[in-house]
Amino acid sequence: MANVKHLTYEYLLTLGTTESVAKYLNMLGLLIALLIIIFCIDFIIRKLLIGVFSQFASRSKTNFDDLLVANKVPRNIAHIIPLLVALEFISDVFYDFPDFEMVVERGLKVFAIVLTLWIVRSILNTLKDYFKTLPNLKDKPIDSYIQVFMIFAWVIGVLSAIAILTRTPFIHFLTGLGAASAIIILVFKDTILGFVASIQVSINDMVRIGDWITFQKYGADGDVIEINLATVKVQNFDKTITTIPTYALISDSFQNWRGMTNSEGRRIKRALFIKQSGVKYLTEQDVEDLKNIQLLSSYLETRQSDIKSYNETNSINKELLLNGRNLTNLGVFRKYIDTYLKHHSAINKDMMIMARQLAPTTQGIPMEIYAFSSDKRWENYEYIMSDIFDHLLAALPYFDLEVFELPSGGHFIQ
Incomplete structure (x- = not known):
């Protein structure tokens, strides 16, 4: 083995080279030879692994192996054997330079940690992409879980690398970090908060x-x-x-x-603000006129009969409309809204349908619609809601009602 370590050393001495120069040139020659061998091994193994994985992926029914290739798992694994070769023969290259050997060996061990992290990251990215293709998992925060694993992997990797560079046993190195835990928590505060939040959200x-x-x-x-x-x-x-x-x-x-x-519908919850001064009792003629509205004719017939029977039974003086029971234009309009909604083709009849009168405000009396459209798509939902309120706004004058409006400049022109 010594002959290999001094492959060119003896020859250089015969050429009259000094021992010091011969050692350096011998080391340089062995280093170049090792680098060429490592490069060739890496190239061959990488091509073989990628070729094998690609052929296997093209024949298999699952897409997991395709994702392995896409995330460069075979390429990263191929670097392992050249790295092992380098670690095996680096002592021969630097046989005459033990200090250099120690530095290079540490560098290779650190690179081994980085390579391990690359492989782990590639596999985790593959799992992430694969899980996102599964119907049961595609709406889950897979990215958060993968990042958590990678953070732990990087922390362990960085600590291991520092322990190697400082020639400190890993366990002793972790013990020493306990004193700096407060600083670590402060530095990684957002990461820790995000980690906890991701778990709770999931x-x-x-x-x-x-x-x-x-x-x-x-x-x-x-x-x-x-x-x-x-x-x-x-x-x-x-x-x-x-x-x-x-x-x-x-x-x-x-x-x-x-x-x-x-759900089965999207809620419509909007109000018309009715001018309070327009609210009034309905005379018999008013009721007869409103019977021409088909959605109200049956209701008005029944209500008019019930009210008339009650007033006659109780001998109510109807010369004054205030006496006894009466219909109001606002109440009839509320019933019209309720009936109109129940006949509207875009309203879900299996969910709540209600037209309700809220407490009067300085802007008028709110007449609120509470119902659910069958179509939940935003564009269609807005169209349905607009169609309903277009109709109701146009229907108000038939009940002698008005929508409240704040006065504009034109109202003050004499």
């Missing part, structure tokens, strides 16, 4: 990829496209991207529309 099923969320504090209103350890990415409806800290999902309040999306 366990409590607060947000999934694809959910529509509204987060007013961060100006987010759109679909969640990515959940990772530090951030949640939301694609707003104007196609902009809003980035939200993951821990904000558990520390602040936001709105998740998943419940609406999974």
Whole structure:
């Protein structure tokens, strides 16, 4: 073996080279030869592994092996054997230079740690891409879990590398870090918060990829496209991207529309503000005129008969409309809204349908519609709601009612 270590050393001495120069040139020659051998081995093994994996991936039914190739797992694994060869023969190359040997050997061990991290990262990325193709997992925050594993792997890798470079046993090195734990926690505060938040978000099923969320504090209103350890990415409806800290999902309040999306309808909750001065009792002639409205004719017949019977039974003086029981234009309009909604083809009849009168305000009497559209798509939902209120606004004059409006400049022109 000594002959190999001094492969050119003896020859250089015969040429009259000094011992010092001969040792350096001998080391340089062995180093170049080793590098060439390592390069050739790495090239051959890489081609073989990639070729084998690619052929296997093309024949298999699962896409997992395709993802292994795409994430360079075979390429990274191929570097292991050349690294082992380098570690085996590096002592021969630097036989006459033990100090150099020690430095290079440490460097190779550190590279071994980095290579291990590359392989782990490639495998984890493969698992991440594969899990995202599974229907049961594609809406889960897989990125967060992968990042957590990678953070632990990098921390262990960096600590191992430092322990190797400082020639400190790994266990002793970890013990020494205990005193600096407060600083470490401070430096990695956001990462730790994100890690805890990711676990809580996943366990409590607060947000999934694809959910529509509204987060007013961060100006987010759109679909969640990515959940990772530090951030949640939301694609707003104007196609902009809003980035939200993951821990904000558990520390602040936001709105998740998943419940609406999974339900059978999308809620319509909007009010017309009716001018209070237009509210009045209906005379018999008013009722007869309103009977021409088909949606109200049957209701008015029944109500008019019941009210007339009650007033006659109780000898009510109807010369004054205030006496006894009466119909009001606002009450009849409320019934019209309720009946209209129940006959509307775009309203879900299996969910709540209600027209309700809220407490009077300085802007008038709110007449609120509470119902659910069958079509939950935003564009169609807005069209349905607009269609309903267009109709009701146009129907108000038939009941001698008006919508309240704040006076504009034209109202003050004499």
